Amino acid sequence: MKAASILLVEDDHIIAANLQEQLEQQGYRITGHATNSDEAMALFQKERPDIALLDIELNGSTLDGIELSIALHTISPLPILFLSSHDKREFVERAKQAPMVQYVLKSAPIEQLLIALDTAFATFYARRPAVVASVPASSGSGCALYAAQDFFFVRQDYRHVRVEVADIRWIEAKEHAVKIVTDTKVIAFSVRLNSFLEQVPHPALMRTHRSWAVNTRHVVAYHRGRVMVRYREGTQEIPLSDKWRESFLSGLPNLRAD
Incomplete structure (x- = not known):
């Protein structure tokens, strides 16, 4: 960021x-x-x-x-x-x-x-025709999100912080906010996870759970109810629920045997 x-x-x-x-x-x-x-x-x-x-x-x-x-x-x-x-x-x-x-x-x-x-x-x-229009994150939050295809700006206290989608490892919902995690920083933003994913409709950002979404470009493995995401010097486990399993797997380039 x-x-x-x-x-x-x-x-x-x-x-x-x-x-x-x-x-x-x-x-x-x-x-x-x-x-x-x-x-x-x-x-x-x-x-x-x-x-x-x-x-x-x-x-x-x-x-x-x-x-x-x-x-x-x-x-x-x-x-x-x-x-x-x-x-x-x-x-x-x-x-x-x-x-x-x-x-x-x-x-x-x-x-x-x-x-x-x-x-x-x-x-x-x-x-911009290829860009999602910005909207206030929530009433009285003082934040707004301006999203393009591969990056977005988070406004907080009049400061615009640019976040590259490629840098995101995962997004975690926390009540009425989300926590956006990259290798170097964590930024909290007052918006629901559903709204965030609608405003930043990048194909690499996939929902895995009611409270979690990951950047599939950093997924290194998945098994049953867990997704392993590359994070810093190792990996981080992210929950994969039955509800989101099929849609998540359909977005991954899996190689099928003959």
Whole structure:
């Protein structure tokens, strides 16, 4: 698991430094700072960030922020948040024409910026045809899940944490929450197991029990009521109930004898 990565495009070095410090304090990871569209395109190609913060007016740049957002989307679509020092109507209206973006003033407090980032994630993933729309995990939980095909973001206290499906070993239900286990970390998330699997419908994530699901890519053996999952330097036993046994086995590439 890792923090969501941000490409910051801002021609004012002082503003950029302040933004970077504030966002890193909130748990985000700044992949790079560009001052013009050429630098931004190069960083984007190299780092492939999860979201971009773009200044609309980039002095001395080939493209302004709005034109840059369109160029980035032609390479690989991503959530975009525009930054501007003023709310001129012409820029606001042009920003609305750009693909899947949000808009916030540079003078806005950090709380408003964090909300705008969250909205940018939610808007982007809700519109993606191959992606499950994000929904609040539970009433008042303060968490949300944004899921793509091979990864998802968990939002907790405005911080977006990226989890790769390939890293998951198993998922365990704990009352109204789930515990997502990887080789290096455990993250608790306030959502029911059924809802989690619906929001992250990855074929490798298979239910084995009312309270358990595993990543079949890490299954090393199964026998009767147990599934052995590769975990750190050894394995972990996960229960396999009769109710889920048939559907679980049907999802495994078993070799049949002649």
